[in-house]
Amino acid sequence: MKRIIYLLLVLFTISTSCKKNSNKQDELLTEQEAQRQPNIVFIYADDLGYGDVSAYGATELSTPNIDKLANGGVMFTNGYASSATCTPSRFALLTGTYPWRNKDAKILPGTAPLLIDTTQVTIPKMLKSKGYHTGIVGKWHLGLGTGNVNWNTHISPGPNEVGFDYSYIMAATQDRVPTVYIKNGYVDNLDQNDPIEINYDKNFEGEPTGTNNPELLKMLGDPQHSNSINNGVPRIGYMRGGTSAKWIDEDMAGHFLEEAQNYIKQQKSNPFFLYYALQQPHVPRTPNPRFVGSSGMGPRGDVIIEADWCIGELIKTLEEQRLLENTLIVLSSDNGPVLNDGYADEAIEKLGDHKPWGELRGGKYSLLEAGTRVPFITYWKGTIKPNVSDALVSQIDLLASLSSLVDSKIEKGDSQNLLDVFLGKESKGRDNVIIEATSRTAFREGDWILIPPYKGPAVNKIKNIETGNSKEFQLYNLKGDIGQKNNLANVNPEKLKNMIKNFESIRGDSYNEIEQPNFK
Ligand code: NG6
Ligand code: CA
Numbered sequence: 001m002k003r004i005i006y007l008l009l010v011l012f013t014i015s016t017s018c019k020k021n022s023n024k025q026d027e028l029l030t031e032q033e034a035q036r037q038p039n040i041v042f043i044y045a046d047d048l049g050y051g052d053v054s055a056y057g058a059t060e061l062s063t064p065n066i067d068k069l070a071n072g073g074v075m076f077t078n079g080y081a082s083s084a085t086c087t088p089s090r091f092a093l094l095t096g097t098y099p100w101r102n103k104d105a106k107i108l109p110g111t112a113p114l115l116i117d118t119t120q121v122t123i124p125k126m127l128k129s130k131g132y133h134t135g136i137v138g139k140w141h142l143g144l145g146t147g148n149v150n151w152n153t154h155i156s157p158g159p160n161e162v163g164f165d166y167s168y169i170m171a172a173t174q175d176r177v178p179t180v181y182i183k184n185g186y187v188d189n190l191d192q193n194d195p196i197e198i199n200y201d202k203n204f205e206g207e208p209t210g211t212n213n214p215e216l217l218k219m220l221g222d223p224q225h226s227n228s229i230n231n232g233v234p235r236i237g238y239m240r241g242g243t244s245a246k247w248i249d250e251d252m253a254g255h256f257l258e259e260a261q262n263y264i265k266q267q268k269s270n271p272f273f274l275y276y277a278l279q280q281p282h283v284p285r286t287p288n289p290r291f292v293g294s295s296g297m298g299p300r301g302d303v304i305i306e307a308d309w310c311i312g313e314l315i316k317t318l319e320e321q322r323l324l325e326n327t328l329i330v331l332s333s334d335n336g337p338v339l340n341d342g343y344a345d346e347a348i349e350k351l352g353d354h355k356p357w358g359e360l361r362g363g364k365y366s367l368l369e370a371g372t373r374v375p376f377i378t379y380w381k382g383t384i385k386p387n388v389s390d391a392l393v394s395q396i397d398l399l400a401s402l403s404s405l406v407d408s409k410i411e412k413g414d415s416q417n418l419l420d421v422f423l424g425k426e427s428k429g430r431d432n433v434i435i436e437a438t439s440r441t442a443f444r445e446g447d448w449i450l451i452p453p454y455k456g457p458a459v460n461k462i463k464n465i466e467t468g469n470s471k472e473f474q475l476y477n478l479k480g481d482i483g484q485k486n487n488l489a490n491v492n493p494e495k496l497k498n499m500i501k502n503f504e505s506i507r508g509d510s511y512n513e514i515e516q517p518n519f520k
Contacts, residue, residue: 037130037271037406038380039327041264042123042398043314044093044275045307045375046086046139046173046282049337051358052304053375060354061301065312069331069379074387074424079376080394080444081335084365084437086141086173086282089334089395091115094122094142094162096399096415100436100507109200110172110237112143116162121410123399124163127273130406135166135267137260138277144171144182151178151196151242155185164275168259170247174279174286175221175342177239179230179246181255189245196242203227203238210234219284222462225342233284233343249286252279253303257310261317268321276314280307283341298350300339325382328405330422332395333374338364340463348464361484365460367437367451367468368484378422391421391429392444398422434507437468441511443503447479450499452512475499 050056053063055070056077082092087108088099095116099105104115116122124134136159144158159167168183178198181188187196203209208216210226211234218232228239230246247255260276267274285299287306295301311331318324337356339347341364362368376393378384400415401422420426432445442451451474458469468474475489475496489496503511 036326037132039271039323040127040132040273040402040405041314041318041327041329042273042275043311043329043331044090044138044277045331045333046277046279047335047337047341047364048281048304048307048333048375049356049358049363050360050370050373050375051355052281052337056375057358058354060352061295061297061304063304063308065308065315066331066375066377068315069311069329069377070375072381072386073329073377073379073384074389074422076376076378076393077388077390078392078429079332079374080392080433080435081333081372081374082394082396082436084335084362084367084371084435086139086334087115088436090140090142090277092414093334093395093398094124095120096123096396096413098396098414098434098436100434100439100441101414106439108141108143108172110176110178111149111198111200112172113145113147114143114157114161116142118157118161120162121399121413122163123402124273124275126163126399126403126408126410127406128163128165130408131271132406133166133267133270133272134164134275135168135263135272136164136275136277137168137263138170138256138275139173139279139282140167140169140277141172149198151180151187151198152190152192155182155187158182158185160184166263168256169277170279173236173282174249174252175225175236175283177228177230177235177237178242179235179239180242181245181247187242187245190242191244194241194243196245197240198237200237204240207238207240209238219286220344221284222342225283233286236342249284250288252286253306253310254288257313260314264314264317264321264323268323278307278310280304281337283343283345285343285345285347296350297352297354298346300345300347301350301354325380327380328383329377329379330398331375331377331379336360336362336364336366336370336372336374338463338465359482361466362468363463363465365438365463365467366465367435367440367442367454368466369449369478369482371437371468372435378424380423384424387424389421389424389427389429391418391427392431392433392446393418393421393429394433396433397430432502432506434503440468441507442468443499443507444478445499445502447477448495448499449476449478449484450474450496450503452500452503454512473500
């Protein structure tokens with residue numbers, strides 16, 4: 001009997017000590033995991049408005065996956081894109097430099113050379129120097145090559161030359177040629193016997209266009225969007241060849257999602273930075289058949305539902321790979337919303353009571369709030385405490401903030417280190433920020449915004465968007481007047497004077513000597 005009891009005791013001791021060991025190992029693993037640099041995933045929507053997300057107050061559309069990030073992380077109500085159009089915002093995001101410092105930071109054609117100097121600091125470069133693997137999947141729109149790109153050989157410089165180890169992109173926009181995917185500088189699926197030629201000025205002889213061949217179209221475009229046709233959709237610019245490489249618009253969201261998911265799975269054993277640049281809800285709005293009718297609002301609503309689904313799938317992948325608790329997710333949009341942006345897609349007719357701009361005034365291309373104030377969310381499961389923050393933050397601050405997160409020392413330029421604000425530990429953001437819209441600039445300081453006088457129409461009639469142009473200075477107190485209804489410039493001359501002084505100290509005094517493009 002004694003022997004049996006002794007044996008049982010020995011067994012018990014062995015088993016508990018094993019258990020302890022395995023617990024210890026678990027502890028060790030989590031410690032190691034925690035010590036590892038966090039992954040960073042930046043999700044960038046294209047033209048998604050402040051009021052397009054249900055967490056931000058949309059009642060006619062439901063975006064459960066974006067809401068999950070907003071409600072489980074910090075939801076910023078004063079988060080800004082640097083510009084009311086795409087290229088300048090993306091330039092500022094990656095370089096931490098105000099776009100108005102670079103005269104070429106304007107909406108680029110598909111043939112534009114690379115806008116970012118290859119010696120310039122960028123988020124991916126900075127992270128790479130700290131051991132990160134860096135990848136971009138989706139919309140680029142920052143130019144490629146040095147002029148006169150040959151699309152049939154290695155296209156360079158591009159994302160890979162400004163810090164991305166991996167790139168799977170569309171060159172410009174979904175409505176611009178070339179309508180092909182580019183993987184690490186090579187057009188994906190290109191048949192060398194069917195070379196690609198691109199021209200933004202004139203058509204290639206014998207090639208159909210939206211203007212000449214409306215019978216080939218499944219979607220009508222305005223004159224600017226009625227050049228070459230791919231997949232029944234007319235585009236800006238002319239393209240010949242590359243048939244096997246051309247994208248199918250309805251598959252684009254799924255295609256980019258799969259690329260992004262594969263990237264995560266491949267890079268899961270080291271810290272990575274993924275810039276996932278969705279193409280929605282920019283025109284042409286081409287939901288996959290599974291999402292057609294999902295919003296009851298026509299294609300614009302449907303592609304927002306589709307984008308939200310993609311974001312949900314991406315989060316699922318991070319969860320399945322057990323990465324969610326070691327990944328900082330930042331979500332935002334490159335500029336505000338627009339309904340009619342060149343195609344007849346019933347965005348206006350089927351809008352119903354939905355307000356893509358929420359309570360804000362203006363929209364894409366506008367210097368008024370809806371041009372640049374966008375959904376802006378940071379999420380890090382287990383690290384960021386859910387909160388709504390009214391701190392003033394700009395996408396331009398991600399460079400300095402992420403560099404602080406990974407302990408990298410860089411020249412900060414216009415970027416401010418707001419890491420604690422982004423992690424929800426601090427409630428005070430920037431003191432001021434300059435926003436840009438089609439080369440014009442405005443100045444937000446505290447609750448106030450100053451819009452200098454600019455020539456040009458007050459309303460873009462085709463797009464039905466207020467531009468922000470006025471002969472007078474505009475001064476709004478956004479705290480009580482988020483809809484910018486009361487111009488206080490005349491009743492508050494002291495404030496006006498002070499704001500002009502502070503604005504000019506950063507921007508200089510030649511801010512209104514600019515040529516405004518004609519909303520192209
Ligand atoms: C404009 C296009 C618009 C859109 C925009 C870029 C015309 C008339 N309009 O020039 O459709 O493509 O460029 O949008 O051509 S952005 O979100 O990439 O800045
Ligand atoms: Ca955009």
